[in-house]
Amino acid sequence: MRTTPLLVAAPLAVALALxxxxLVASGAQQVGLWSPWTAAPALATGVALAAVLLPRLDLPRLPWPSALLLLALCAGLGTWAALTHGEHLVVRRDPGAYATYALALARYGGVPLDPGLDVFGLPASDPWVRVGAAANYAVPGTGADGSATLLVSPQFLVGVPALLSGAWLVGGWSGLLVAPAVVAALALAAFAGLAAQLLGARWALLATALLGVSQPVVLVARQTFSEPFSLLYLLTAATLLVLAAASRGQRARLPALVAGLLLGAHLLVRIDAVRELVLLVPLVALLAGRRHPAAGPLAVGTLLTGVPAALATRWWDSPYVASVASSLGPLVAAGAVVTVLSAAALLLGRRVARRWDTTGVPRAAVRAAALLPAVAAATVALVGVGLASRPLWLVDSREPYLPGMEQFVGALQQQQGLPVDGLRTYAEDSVVWLVWWLGPVTVLLALVASVVLAAVGTRAVLSRQPLPRWLLPVVVGLAVTVLSLYRPAITPDHPWADRRYVTVTYPYLVLAATATLAWLVGTGRRGTRPAAAVLAAAMLLPTALATLPLATARTETGQVAAVGAVCAALEDAGPRPAVLAVGFRARVEWAPVVRARCGVPFVGIEEPSAPAGTTLGQVLGDAAATARAGGYAPVVLVGDLTSAQTVADATGVTLPPVVSLRTTEPERLLEERPLETREMTVDAWLAPLP
Incomplete structure (x- = not known):
């Protein structure tokens, strides 16, 4: 039967092309040069890179019927996500932040952005001024007139916004909002290729269906999240790592090099990539200790893209990196320690091996080595039981990993009738979160597989036999799963918190659980096949039933039209409109999208906590007069009725409503699985200031 590498080649080609x-965007956006003129050559380079590398890689091949069936499944799941995509633009959570960052790149060519304090004659030190917004940081900088001012730096890394900005330039709103679904379909194809490589095509079908219908994966595919892009890079890299481990001689070098390139570039997609890169260090040392030809190329490829990614992200002064320092700092420190220990272990191991080659292996070492697989298996089992049992003996409270998280969690607890403790992380329930969406059978089978793989992998490492081809991705998957379950490091409201496990944990658990099923069938014993069929149904049905209540739920619908209405109202207000936003909701929720889409100066005004010696009316009047003198049309915008009345009382200006949207958003539950959406309002009132 004719075979094809298409299942693996398609997502890999896209990952290499992007x-x-x-990489180019990470540098160009810092000097305002990100545009189609810089993006097009970069994309052409990526396409050429893929065209050169793919024919030289001996990619896994599947029979055409199996490959087409798996591709059809992935395309169907991606189409489902595209048809039910959200419109999160008025920033409340991460999707809005990514979307507005992308729009800002498309319009301005780079960040940070100048909000336009000089337009209104407002100094950065004015106690009424608020420049920061949701997922946007106020940073010191230089204004258009050369004076010191405050600029706006969007949250997150540049990789995903740069790609989304390209989707916007090509397809407008549809391109921007549907791009994650397209990438998610490609990522699922990469997962299917990995599963087929490890388990076979028929098991890949079950595993891909299970992962693709799980609600957290559906959620990130419907919104402008970074997780679909992260999945694409991690899963294509994992496939190449398996290929490199299974190859011998020079054939192992190229897949290892390309895997390293993808893993290093992942640092432009998510800050979590530091975790995977730290875990990669001892694996490279292990390969080097075995004198495996993949060791050097894997390290070189990772450094070739990882170092420029780290430097271009400007970690040393990034407000985003500073905001997650409590999580990132220990990871970086752990990386330094792991690197030193891995190098020392490599040198010591080689010295001991040379000595034992001449003197023989001591009996004590042989006895210890014989016990280590059982110790590794017992350790994984105990860790799994410990993590799962935490709700019985632990209430996890610790310093919040993000500013403002304590207040946010406390407000949600108060709304839901829970004891108010803003330091609660709910991390002790992290295994329960997995069971919500994957079902208890999948989680239990994955634990069984993890215990067995720990023993087999340890035995393989200690022996002189070739390393199992699954060893590298399994070590990373298991370690990341344990670390993420121990400390999710995310706001603990659902379904938002569940996306923490989309990029590594869900793929690992699904593969591990499916591997257990495959083993049961492979034993060939009487009764195993019916039992495996029952277990397969017990895996798939709970996941599908958990997703079913939200299967057709579109959220934040109407926001595209709402943003259009605000931009149209600003154009009607006069030539060169400039916005003064009064009130928390206006300056926090509307600021990023109005700056990016409408392309106008936008400054938030909010009453200071301490007396400032001026009134709101005076501040607005003086700022409006300065803007008019500079040729601008000053406009005041509010996002709630209370602020509209406050402005009317202060200035005598009646603000007509331009947006009154009633739509839905995902729930924000702390102790329950979300089964429906909740209502949200998006309002805007604006009028010219006399």
Whole structure:
């Protein structure tokens, strides 16, 4: 039967083609040069890179019927997500932040952005001024007139916004909002290729269906999240790592090099990539200790893209990196320690091996080595039981990993009738979160597989036999799963918190659980096949039933039209409109999208906590007069009725409503699985200031 590498080649080609785009964007956006003129050559370079590398890689091949069936499944799941995509633009959570960052790149060519304090004659030190917004940081900088001012730096890394900005330039709103679904379909194809490589095509079908219908994966595919892009890079890299481990001689070098390129570039997609890169260090040392030809290329490829990614992200002064320092700092420190220990272990191991080659292996070492697989298996089992049992003996409270998280969690607890403790992380329930969406059978089978793989992997490492081809991705998957379950490091409201496990934990658990099923069938014993069929149904049905209540739920619908209405109202207000936003909701929720889409100066005004010696009316009047003198049309915008009345009382200006949207958003539950959406309002009132 004719075979094809298409299942693996398609997502890998896209990942390679987009890699130079992100690298170029990371530098160009810092000097305002990100545009189609810089993106197009970068994309052409990526396409050429893929065209050169793919024919030289001995990619896994599947029979055409199996490959087409798996591709059809992935395309169907991606189409489902595209048809039910959200419109999160008025920033409340991460999707709005990514979307507005992308729009800002498309309009301005780079960040940070100048909000336009000089337009209104407002100094950065004015106690009424608020420049920061949701997922946007106020940073010191230089204004258009050369004076010191405050600029706006969007949250997150540049990779995903740069790619989304390209989708916007090509397809407008549809391109921007549907791009994650397209990438998610490609990522699922990469997962299917990995599963087929490890388990076979028929088991890949079950595993891909299970992962693709799980609600957290559906959620990130419907919104402008970074997780679909992260999945694409991690899963294509994992496939190449398996290929490199299974190859011998020079054939192992190229897949290892390309895997390293993808893993290093992942640092432009998510800050979590530091975790995977730290875990990669001892694996490279292990390969080097075995004198495996993949060791050097894997390290070189990772450094070739990882170092520029780290430097271009400007970690040393990034407000985003500073905001997650409590999580990132220990990871970086752990990386330094792991690197030193891995190098020392490599040198010591080689010295001991040379000595034992001449003197023989001591009996004590042989006895210890014989016990280590059982110790590794017992350790994984105990860790799994410990993590799962935490709700019985632990209430996890610790310093919040993000500013403002304590207040946010406390407000949600108060709304839901829970004891108010803003320091609660709910991390002790992290295994329960997995069971919500994957079902208890999948989680239990994955634990069984993890215990067995720990023993087999340890035995393989200690022996002189070739390393199992699954060893590298399994070590990373298991370690990341344990670390993420121990400390999710995310706001603990659902379904938002569940996306923490989309990029590594869900794929690992699904593969591990499916591997257990495959083993049961492979034993060939009487009764195993019916039992495996029952277990397969017990895996798939709970996941599908958990997703079913939200299967057709579109959220934040109407926001595209709402943003259009605000931009149209600003154009009607006069030539060169400039916005003064009064009140928390206006300056926090509307600021990023109005700056990016409408392309106008936008400054938030909010009453200071301490007396400032001026009134709101005076501040607005003086700012409006300065703007008019500079040729601008000053406009006041509010996002709630209370602020509209406050402005009317202060200025005598009646604000007509331009947006009154009633739509839905995902729930924000702390102790329950979300089964429906909740209502949200998006309002805007604006009028010219006399």
């Amino acid at each position: 890699l130079p785009v992100m």
